[in-house]
Amino acid sequence: MRLLWIRGGARLVPVDAVVTGPRTTLPDGWLSPVEADELQRLATDKTVLELGAWKGRSTVVLSEVATYVVSVDRHQGIPEREGVESLPDYLANVRGLDNVAIVIAQFDRIVPLFDSFFNLCFIDGSHDEQSVYQDAMMAMEHTDGYGTVAFHDWDMESVRKGGLRAMSKSPNRVVDSLAVFEGNL
Numbered sequence: 439m440r441l442l443w444i445r446g447g448a449r450l451v452p453v454d455a456v457v458t459g460p461r462t463t464l465p466d467g468w469l470s471p472v473e474a475d476e477l478q479r480l481a482t483d484k485t486v487l488e489l490g491a492w493k494g495r496s497t498v499v500l501s502e503v504a505t506y507v508v509s510v511d512r513h514q515g516i517p518e519r520e521g522v523e524s525l526p527d528y529l530a531n532v533r534g535l536d537n538v539a540i541v542i543a544q545f546d547r548i549v550p551l552f553d554s555f556f557n558l559c560f561i562d563g564s565h566d567e568q569s570v571y572q573d574a575m576m577a578m579e580h581t582d583g584y585g586t587v588a589f590h591d592w593d594m595e596s597v598r599k600g601g602l603r604a605m606s607k608s609p610n611r612v613v614d615s616l617a618v619f620e621g622n623l
């Protein structure tokens with residue numbers, strides 16, 4: 439069991455498993471314990487669209503409290519962990535969760551096909567400004583007007599630029615590197 443949370447420069451370095459509060463272990467990933475707690479506060483009894491799951495760390499956190507989670511990821515590797523295939527670990531971590539829909543797809547191919555509004559959209563895909571902007575614009579089309587959009591990695595300038603351009607307002611709150619925009623989207 440590993441209890442370390444390591445920061446490498448400006449980026450969080452994933453650890454194999456982290457123990458937080460009463461939780462046992464979580465999948466490898468970047469979500470810090472306080473971000474996980476905030477995400478759970480936002481997701482409790484809510485429907486959630488997750489853009490970017492990797493090995494399912496945030497998916498597991500969300501599914502513990504949400505009514506339902508639609509989890510979208512293309513699972514084709516990421517620059518941060520070149521050559522690491524996330525799909526086998528992701529499936530092992532989330533396939534037993536009966537309130538999670540596993541969607542293996544490119545965001546811009548599948549999200550426009552959704553015919554529903556989510557209470558919470560969690561955006562944690564590619565971190566360049568244009569991707570964050572496009573993902574947020576897409577997510578807002580499917581977030582109910584009183585809902586919440588949350589961005590991970592808000593400590594990265596490119597994420598802040600893309601997110602602020604899409605949201606046209608400052609976040610209601612930032613918890614570690616999780617930025618939260620609530621209501622009046």
Ligand SMILES: C[S@@+](CC[C@H](N)C(=O)[O-])C[C@H]1O[C@@H](n2cnc3c(N)ncnc32)[C@H](O)[C@@H]1O
Pocket residue numbers: 466467468469489490491492493494495496497510511512513514515516524543544545546562563564
């Ligand atoms: C930083 S990781 C997500 C981390 C995860 N939320 C966690 O808690 O560990 C980003 C993920 O977004 C996915 N991704 C990035 N851009 C995407 C796109 N346009 N369509 C689908 N998946 C995408 C990548 O495949 C990657 O798994």
